Amino acid sequence: MDIRHDTHVEATTTPHGPWPEDSISRVPYWVYQDEATWLRERERVFEGATWNYVCLEADIPEKGDYRTTHVGAMPVVVVRAADGTINAFENRCAHRGALIAFDDSGNVGNQFKCIYHAWSYDLAGNLKGIAFERGIAGVGGMPADFKREEHGPRKLRTTTLCGLVFATLSPDTPPIEDYLGPEILARVRRVLNRPIRVMGRFTQPLPNNWKLYVENVKDTYHASLLHLFFATFRITRLTQAGGVLVSADGAHHASYTIGSADAPGASAYREQGLRSENDDYKLADPSLLDSVEEFGDHIQLQILSIFPGVILQQIHNCLAVRQVVPRGTDAMDLHWTYFGFADDSPEMNKRRLKQQNLVGPAGFVSMEDGCVGGFVQRGIAAAGDKVSVVEMGGRTAESQATRATESSVRGFWKAWRRHMGY
Amino acid sequence: MDMTSRLVQLNAAYARAIDTEKFEDWPKLFADPCLYKVTTADNVAKGLESGIMYADSRGMLEDRVSALRKANIYERQRYRHIVGLPVVTGEAGGVATTETPFLIVRIMRDGAMAVFATGCYHDRVVADSSGALSFAERVVVCDGGRFDTLVAIPF
Numbered sequence: 001m002d003i004r005h006d007t008h009v010e011a012t013t014t015p016h017g018p019w020p021e022d023s024i025s026r027v028p029y030w031v032y033q034d035e036a037t038w039l040r041e042r043e044r045v046f047e048g049a050t051w052n053y054v055c056l057e058a059d060i061p062e063k064g065d066y067r068t069t070h071v072g073a074m075p076v077v078v079v080r081a082a083d084g085t086i087n088a089f090e091n092r093c094a095h096r097g098a099l100i101a102f103d104d105s106g107n108v109g110n111q112f113k114c115i116y117h118a119w120s121y122d123l124a125g126n127l128k129g130i131a132f133e134r135g136i137a138g139v140g141g142m143p144a145d146f147k148r149e150e151h152g153p154r155k156l157r158t159t160t161l162c163g164l165v166f167a168t169l170s171p172d173t174p175p176i177e178d179y180l181g182p183e184i185l186a187r188v189r190r191v192l193n194r195p196i197r198v199m200g201r202f203t204q205p206l207p208n209n210w211k212l213y214v215e216n217v218k219d220t221y222h223a224s225l226l227h228l229f230f231a232t233f234r235i236t237r238l239t240q241a242g243g244v245l246v247s248a249d250g251a252h253h254a255s256y257t258i259g260s261a262d263a264p265g266a267s268a269y270r271e272q273g274l275r276s277e278n279d280d281y282k283l284a285d286p287s288l289l290d291s292v293e294e295f296g297d298h299i300q301l302q303i304l305s306i307f308p309g310v311i312l313q314q315i316h317n318c319l320a321v322r323q324v325v326p327r328g329t330d331a332m333d334l335h336w337t338y339f340g341f342a343d344d345s346p347e348m349n350k351r352r353l354k355q356q357n358l359v360g361p362a363g364f365v366s367m368e369d370g371c372v373g374g375f376v377q378r379g380i381a382a383a384g385d386k387v388s389v390v391e392m393g394g395r396t397a398e399s400q401a402t403r404a405t406e407s408s409v410r411g412f413w414k415a416w417r418r419h420m421g422y
Numbered sequence: 423m424d425m426t427s428r429l430v431q432l433n434a435a436y437a438r439a440i441d442t443e444k445f446e447d448w449p450k451l452f453a454d455p456c457l458y459k460v461t462t463a464d465n466v467a468k469g470l471e472s473g474i475m476y477a478d479s480r481g482m483l484e485d486r487v488s489a490l491r492k493a494n495i496y497e498r499q500r501y502r503h504i505v506g507l508p509v510v511t512g513e514a515g516g517v518a519t520t521e522t523p524f525l526i527v528r529i530m531r532d533g534a535m536a537v538f539a540t541g542c543y544h545d546r547v548v549a550d551s552s553g554a555l556s557f558a559e560r561v562v563v564c565d566g567g568r569f570d571t572l573v574a575i576p577f
Contacts, residue, residue, distance in 0.1 A: 202462065207571060368496070
């Protein structure tokens with residue numbers, strides 16, 4: 001399938017009628033509620049022509065190392081093969097459908113074996129062994145014409161980019177470099193420029209549709225308004241230099257903040273009387289904000305999303321991958337992997353440990369993103385036929401040199417509508 | 423008073439400070455510098471050092487309190503700690519190493535009461551010149567790794 005780069009999304013009818021105003025600046029609330037839409041998303045978005053983040057290469061360094069995860073609703077095994085390549089297949093035994101691997105991670109040696117009836121699979125997900133295939137003493141067993149090679153879990157193609165592992169079920173998904181486009185690709189490479197080191201993993205179940213979280217990540221407008229901590233400590237403010245890059249197809253984004261917070265316009269928050277401007281609030285131990293320039297380009301903060309559901313985050317020296325796993329229409333899991341680099345000094349390690357207070361389930365900044373999606377999900381309970389307004393910065397989805405915009409949110413809807421055929 | 427009784431008192435004061443929302447009393451139960459970290463048994467088993475909260479000074483603990491009082495937005499909630507009996511696993515150089523199991527029920531604005539976290543406090547406890555105990559280190563090792571919606575209040 002070709003990725004269309006035009007801004008117009010073909011008008012098609014949804015189960016709820018035509019898309020409101022046929023505009024990516026209008027989002028009907030049923031998209032966060034509708035069971036039929038969730039089923040269609042599983043098929044057309046997650047199991048469609050998209051690259052789904054599944055793990056880090058660092059999670060499975062040795063032959064036989066595996067992790068289990070999800071692509072949409074589909075349970076998936078990701079495993080390092082003997083030749084060093086990475087395979088992914090549906091975590092579903094071809095026999096009776098049980099999970100083939102039921103732990104989060106581990107090492108299986110040469111084969112997976114389903115615990116239910118001991119059917120076994122090689123590291124590529126090929127069915128290799130069937131217990132008592134020929135029966136016992138010539139009695140029982142599988143029919144003579146049963147062909148193992150015709151039975152097996154669905155296989156996914158994998159690709160890697162700078163240590164990130166992605167999987168897709170579609171033969172039509174373009175190479176990851178083309179999928180992302182040159183601008184977003186450069187922003188991934190900028191951060192993941194050397195071997196990484198996992199520092200911790202946490203899961204944050206959120207009481208909202210997965211798209212509300214992805215929109216929140218792409219929404220550069222809210223960050224310094226909702227998050228007092230950001231603005232007060234000059235970590236990011238809309239008055240700082242920066243902008244948002246949106247891939248040509250709208251799907252992916254990278255927002256960034258450059259240099260000093262005390263730039264021209266720094267008084268704009270006070271002038272607007274914004275809650276997030278609070279001069280009375282001081283840190284007793286400001287070592288939390290003792291950051292150092294480590295990428296050599298004065299970008300203090302970069303939030304990058306890859307459609308449909310992974311975020312690469314650099315907030316000063318605080319680095320993390322966030323994986324979005326939907327759990328139906330009104331719940332999702334956010335899987336945080338905090339990381340540093342293999343060559344970090346003890347001082348850098350300490351700095352990252354302290355700055356990690358900013359993010360995650362208890363993050364001085366991120367905690368509010370944990371509840372705001374639920375506030376929307378609850379607020380729209382009786383408004384499935386109403387729409388939200390996404391018009392900051394216009395009605396199109398191009399890169400902009402400001403973050404007082406919802407351009408990348410519109411980009412998400414442009415891509416989502418294309419995949420969904422809505 | 424024996425060591426176990428003193429530790430029980432310290433833990434009771436800790437739980438009371440948080441559960442009665444006297445958060446400003448919470449940092450005072452720590453030495454300065456100190457280590458306070460909230461992590462999971464899985465991260466500890468894998469040797470992964472990060473926490474969802476991490477503080478190495480009393481000032482950083484005070485900043486947690488001022489953030490939840492003044493900066494962070496979240497739906498009204500409070501905790502009820504049920505803290506088990508401490509086990510002293512070692513004592514050397516005036517530092518007692520202890521383990522104490524805990525259970526936290528989160529009470530939400532709408533009245534829901536549900537188990538929010540369980541785990542074990544892995545502590546290093548010291549006494550000042552008056553004999554008063556404080557935490558040189560409290561590593562909150564949660565049994566699981568799923569933290570529902572958000573964690574504003576310390577464990």
